[in-house]
Amino acid sequence: MNHIISPLDLSVEELDKLLDLANDIERYPEKYAHTCEGKRLASLFYEPSTRTRLSFEAAMMNLGGKVLGFSEQGSSSATKGESVADTIRVVSCYADIAAIRHPKEGAALVASMASQIPVINAGDGGHQHPTQTLTDLLTIRSLKGRLDNLNIGLCGDLKFGRTVHSLIEALVRYPNVSFTLISPEELRIPGYIRNEVLKKKDIPFREVVRLEEALPELDLLYMTRVQKERFFNEEDYIRMKDFYILDEIKMKLAKPDMLVLHPLPRVNEISVEVDKDPRAAYFKQAQYGVYVRMALILTLLEIA
């Protein structure tokens, strides 16, 4: 039984195969429109997440499959005290594959250990969110044509942003990748990423505070939101939330083919005026999120 709990559950070869399939789905969607007929996706969302949930549900529907599930803890039997393991054992009788989102770290792994059907981690607290990483990788590979030979700028909350940590861990497996880590002092990348991933693997990186300083060199800029829920102190949040705002003027400093990515939702870190810039790829990224989830469902169900 295959599950996807962490972005690193897939080898580089498996990942390439998955991204190839996602690109084929993008090109020939009608070829895949009935591939999951008679199959059901259980969408087990213990906390609200409009984007990820709808993306999974759209992916299954695009494949001709059906969706069942719940979208908040209150409507699940967790309120009656049922464990994640028991829930997935029961759901295994109703569905062919499950996507689980849970506020606690490790919940998806617990589900996979008890499950009779493939489990996809749709986010377990601040821990892992593998389908976001797959979305990011598919977007980069589709729009840049490669995952190697890139100078990638990561900007904003690099301390708590799990998407940034997972993306770094996934990209260091490709040759000649370097990183520019752009953050305020308080939100710098955690020590374990700096030491156990970047330094250990000899990956070139530099840490800067000013976005303007980094922009001219970048092939890709990955913006992140400063999340209010990560701060104990309202004042710190207010000070940090407007630290980086990407606007038209700053975009003039960037290469003509630099991509701007963002896991969304954005607040104000990217001005809406940037949306019409052809380098703004964050809404395309949301579309790629559906393709990669379609490819993942097909792969885990061993249909493709």
Place this chain on the structure above:
Amino acid sequence: MLNVGQITEGFVLDHIKAGNSMTIYHDLGLDKLDCTVAIIKNARSNKMGKKDILKVECDIDTLNLDILGFIDHNITVNIIQNGEIVDKKKLKLPPEIVNVIQCKNPRCITSIEHGLDQIFVLTDEEREIYRCKYCEGKYKKYK
């Protein structure tokens, strides 16, 4: 000179860091066994200054000694049969430990689902770092 009687079958755990014997007593589940246990605290040691020693009289298959490697791999385990030392076990860090330590991360699934096994995996042998199997939270082994 303190004298504690010889055992005929069981273990002598020697070179325990002074003060750790009671932790080991509980972690090995000796409190749950109906056998003779001698706990010697702060015994004089040329090598360590002072040390603890545990003598356990029981069937040699009764105890899971893997956990000792996690607690302190410098402990000497003497296996006794017919009153003689028949084997000395060399300890190493176990690759995985189950239900010995608890994850302290309040965001971990184990913080709300208490029926789950507390599993820690050795992720860095050199630095003796174990991580929770579920949340990957770090547990730095105590010395």
